[in-house]
């Protein structure tokens with residue numbers, strides 16, 4: 001059980017960031033679904049709900065998603081259903097249940113860089129950037145690699161390109177974490193293959209993506225790219241599946257993903 005000593009309803013991002021960094025045990029609250037599973041003793045819990053960070057907005061170039069946006073909003077938003085073959089709504093629709101998705105937030109998910117995350121795998125296939133309060137704007141790929149020190153995730157920015165994307169995953173049961181998840185996107189022949197829940201966090205299979213982007217897109221080349229992805233990325237074992245099992249299903253999910261986006 002978590003315990004919270006003080007509660008702070010932040011009035012500005014600046015104030016939230018300042019409180020966050022005042023003490024080691026001060027934390028930001030997203031939907032608090034993940035936080036409450038632990039036993040953290042929180043000094044001050046910082047609530048961002050007054051900061052207007054719950055939005056999905058489209059401008060000429062990008063789609064921007066505020067940190068406090070819930071997965072249910074991702075799932076039901078009409079712009080997100082329209083762009084990228086609806087890969088973002090598809091990536092969250094299997095996560096636990098609707099009541100749960102009404103609570104969990106984009107900001108917490110992206111900031112925490114969960115290895116099992118379905119949403120992050122899909123997002124990484126879309127050339128997305130993140131905006132952190134202190135660190136500023138960086139690519140999601142870079143953020144997933146290096147993380148950030150006690151920062152605040154403000155929003156996610158996705159360029160409105162012609163990328164078509166597909167999402168696939170393997171679960172033991174519908175409400176469990178994925179054993180593996182895969183997103184493949186295609187922008188006029190330029191392919192991006194992302195594999196997550198390895199069980200480590202989502203990563204682009206770069207060699208396979210480059211190989212396939214330059215190929216003539218034959219069936220043999222699809223098979224080869226799927227094999228390459230399963231060989232260049234590392235996999236591990238946990239209670240959900242062994243390293244070998246993950247590697248084997250990686251090939252299948254990547255192949256399906258490529259075929260879908262072609």
Ligand SMILES: Cc1cc2nc3c(=O)[nH]c(=O)nc-3n(C[C@H](O)[C@H](O)[C@H](O)COP(=O)(O)OP(=O)(O)OC[C@H]3O[C@@H](n4cnc5c(N)ncnc54)[C@H](O)[C@@H]3O)c2cc1C
Pocket residue numbers: 027028029030031032033034035036037067094095096103104105106107108109111112114116117118119151152153154175176177178
């Ligand atoms: C039981 C359970 C099952 C789940 N199953 C799946 C699944 O199958 N697939 C999947 O992809 N995901 C799954 N998740 C993860 C879920 O989808 C969310 O990613 C996760 O719960 C985090 O969202 P939250 O709003 O609950 O975060 P919180 O619990 O509020 O916060 C998590 C962490 O992020 C920090 N944080 C929150 N907001 C910000 C911010 N804006 N900036 C910086 N730091 C911030 C908090 O301080 C905390 O450290 C599961 C989670 C739970 C609890």
